Amino acid sequence: MSSRMGGLMLALVFLFLIGPFLIIIAAGMSAGETLAFPPQGLSLRWFWAVFEVESFRASFVLSIGLAVGATLLALVLGVPVAYALARYPLPGGEAMSTLLTSPVIVPAIIVGLALLRYVVIPLDLGIIPALFVAHTALLVPYAVRVVSASLANLRSDIEEAAVLLGANRLQAFFLTVLPNIRNGILAAFILGFVTSFNQVPVSLFLTGPGVSTLPIQMLWYMEFTYDPSIAALSALLALMSMAIVLVAERFLGLSRYV
Amino acid sequence: MFTSRTTGLMLVLPAVVFITVGFLAPVLILLAQSLRLEDGWGIGNYLAFMNDGLGREVFWRTIKLAALVTLAAAVIGYVAAWAIVETRPERRGVLVGMVILPLMISPVARTYAWLVILGRTGFLNVLITNLGLSEEPLRLLFTETAVFIGLLQLFLPLMIISLVSALENLPRDVVPAAQTLGAGWIATFFKVILPLTREGLVIGGTLVFTGSVTAYITPAVLGGSKVLMLETLLYQRVSVANDFASASVIAAILMVTTLAANRLLRRLATPRRR
Numbered sequence: 001m002s003s004r005m006g007g008l009m010l011a012l013v014f015l016f017l018i019g020p021f022l023i024i025i026a027a028g029m030s031a032g033e034t035l036a037f038p039p040q041g042l043s044l045r046w047f048w049a050v051f052e053v054e055s056f057r058a059s060f061v062l063s064i065g066l067a068v069g070a071t072l073l074a075l076v077l078g079v080p081v082a083y084a085l086a087r088y089p090l091p092g093g094e095a096m097s098t099l100l101t102s103p104v105i106v107p108a109i110i111v112g113l114a115l116l117r118y119v120v121i122p123l124d125l126g127i128i129p130a131l132f133v134a135h136t137a138l139l140v141p142y143a144v145r146v147v148s149a150s151l152a153n154l155r156s157d158i159e160e161a162a163v164l165l166g167a168n169r170l171q172a173f174f175l176t177v178l179p180n181i182r183n184g185i186l187a188a189f190i191l192g193f194v195t196s197f198n199q200v201p202v203s204l205f206l207t208g209p210g211v212s213t214l215p216i217q218m219l220w221y222m223e224f225t226y227d228p229s230i231a232a233l234s235a236l237l238a239l240m241s242m243a244i245v246l247v248a249e250r251f252l253g254l255s256r257y258v
Numbered sequence: 259m260f261t262s263r264t265t266g267l268m269l270v271l272p273a274v275v276f277i278t279v280g281f282l283a284p285v286l287i288l289l290a291q292s293l294r295l296e297d298g299w300g301i302g303n304y305l306a307f308m309n310d311g312l313g314r315e316v317f318w319r320t321i322k323l324a325a326l327v328t329l330a331a332a333v334i335g336y337v338a339a340w341a342i343v344e345t346r347p348e349r350r351g352v353l354v355g356m357v358i359l360p361l362m363i364s365p366v367a368r369t370y371a372w373l374v375i376l377g378r379t380g381f382l383n384v385l386i387t388n389l390g391l392s393e394e395p396l397r398l399l400f401t402e403t404a405v406f407i408g409l410l411q412l413f414l415p416l417m418i419i420s421l422v423s424a425l426e427n428l429p430r431d432v433v434p435a436a437q438t439l440g441a442g443w444i445a446t447f448f449k450v451i452l453p454l455t456r457e458g459l460v461i462g463g464t465l466v467f468t469g470s471v472t473a474y475i476t477p478a479v480l481g482g483s484k485v486l487m488l489e490t491l492l493y494q495r496v497s498v499a500n501d502f503a504s505a506s507v508i509a510a511i512l513m514v515t516t517l518a519a520n521r522l523l524r525r526l527a528t529p530r531r532r
Contacts, residue, residue, distance in 0.1 A: 003341075003344055006337075006340065006341035006344055007341065009337045009338065009341055010338055010341040010342065010353070013334060013337075013338040013414075013418075014356060016411060016414075017356075017357070017360050017411060017414065017415065018356065018359075018360065020368065020371030020372065020374075020375065020411065021360075021363070021367075021368075021371060023371055023374055023375060023381060024367065024370060024371045024374055027374045034379070035373075035374060035377065035379070036379050036380075036384075037374050037375070037380060037381040037384070038381070038384070076272075077272050077273040077276055078273060080269040080270065080272070080273070081269065081270050081273045083269060084265075084266045084269035084270050085270075087266075088262065088263070088265060088266030088269070089263060089266060090263075090266050090267075090270065096270060096274070099274065099277060099278070099282065100270070100273055100274065100277060102277070102281070102282060103277065103281055105516060105517070105520065106281075106285055106513065106516075107471075107472040107489070107509075107512045107513065107516060108472070109472070109474055109489050109492060109493070109509075109512070110285055110288065110289075110509045110512060110513060111281060111284075111285060113288060113492070113496065113505065113509060114284035114285045114287065114288035114509075115280070115281075115284050117284070117287075117288060117502070118283070118284040118287050118288065119280070119284050133280040134280075136276070136280070137276065137277060137280045137281035140273055140276070140277060144273075169265070194362050197364070198362075198363075198364045198365060198366075200365065200366065200474055200475050201472070201474045201475075201489065204474065204493060205496065205497075215364055215365075215366040215475075218366050218370075219366060219475070219478065219479070222370065222373070222479070230370055231370065231374060233367075234364070234366070234367030234370045234371070235367075237363065237364045237367050238363045238364070238367050241359075241362045241363045241364065242359060242362075242363070244362070245358075245359055245362045249355060
């Protein structure tokens with residue numbers, strides 16, 4: 001394949017991958033009442049309008065809170081696992097890591113349905129705790145994998161040195177290991193946040209009337225309304241993700257962990 | 259120094275308890291329920307699902323669409339990954355970043371873009387009617403093609419990334435060597451490139467196939483109730499029909515299909531011994 005031909009092919013592939021975003025941004029800037037491309041006149045009114053919709057505001061706040069909370073809990077559970085996998089002989093090693101990574105291989109919609117039937121209904125759990133449990137379970141494998149990757153290059157002599165110098169094991173971890181895997185933890189946080197924020201299938205059965213995550217609220221809204229507000233909101237979310245990714249890539253080299 | 263099994267166990271215990279109670283146990287109970295009948299246990303629910311015309315149709319459509327998306331992603335993926343690997347290393351990083359970027363953006367936003375493009379008053383229909391190719395706007399949405407396009411755009415990046423790392427590890431001189439020895443492009447691809455990058459292809463293929471089988475948003479938005487796939491059918495069975503027996507069967511089918519695809523493709527990844 002000649003390199004010019006390759007360049008052309010690549011341009012087409014990027015047109016397919018990224019072009020649709022340019023189209024939603026343009027469709028969101030429409031001045032008209034219904035969704036159309038090319039837009040009927042240019043205005044930013046729909047970008048402001050989405051902030052006026054109460055259900056978008058409430059679900060945005062819920063989604064952000066859920067993503068932050070679930071990612072933090074997944075890290076609290078996952079960092080010790082990653083550390084144990086790197087440093088200790090584990091009882092039932094292989095089976096243990098299969099168990100801990102199992103949430104990635106189970107289709108998320110099943111997790112949502114199973115939790116609804118056998119945890120939420122029997123325990124009469126509220127919507128928010130239910131979402132919190134489901135999202136955390138899905139994120140633990142990510143936390144373990146990303147933090148493990150950054151622990152892999154860390155030699156164990158630094159903890160040994162710290163212990164020889166009089167620190168106990170816990171102090172040794174917080175003083176020597178944690179500062180060294182800080183970037184891995186931050187990367188895991190960003191990946192976890194984005195994954196939870198964008199997650200739909202696991203939340204499908206767990207959200208209820210009035211309490212919903214943003215992506216699910218958007219799915220509901222687009223079923224009944226055909227105005228440019230979802231285009232504007234999608235464009236805003238795309239820009240938000242791009243900003244997060246660019247900042248993370250610049251400071252952490254996020255793509256190494258994907 | 260790191261020999262204490264107890265400490266290791268203590269470190270993993272909270273996560274193990276959480277995953278078991280908040281994930282594994284409910285999922286296993288749900289899967290087991292698919293074998294539960296009104297009088298005892300058996301595969302009656304599965305037979306009922308497969309004898310129901312809709313169930314069978316949705317199952318085969320899901321497999322067919324996922325296979326087609328995987329095939330298309332592999333073909334486009336090789337071309338794109340090859341072109342990326344051919345560029346200078348400093349540009350390669352930017353290009354890989356541009357491939358990864360869409361993965362971080364909400365799939366709802368990514369799918370909605372196709373609604374804008376394929377809808378009745380969408381971009382493509384405006385183009386078609388203005389060019390006089392058709393008097394009436396075409397029905398492009400709620401077709402298998404729409405779902406196929408949406409899934410391909412969603413999962414293609416995963417294939418490209420897997421193939422880029424596979425092709426980066428391909429020794430630089432094997433392709434010129436094959437061509438000096440008289441192999442054409444097709445022979446070079448099937449005899450040299452494909453066997454040497456098989457592992458990357460399988461990793462990408464597994465991600466694309468299982469992702470497509472378990473997709474919810476794309477079939478829900480671009481397929482609607484006309485083009486149901488397993489997940490949208492599962493959702494309907496629970497929320498519209500309140501039919502948990504058949505929902506648990508679909509859940510089990512989804513689970514088995516993903517696991518089987520993982521297994522089968524991994525077996526294909528290990529090179530044959532001679």
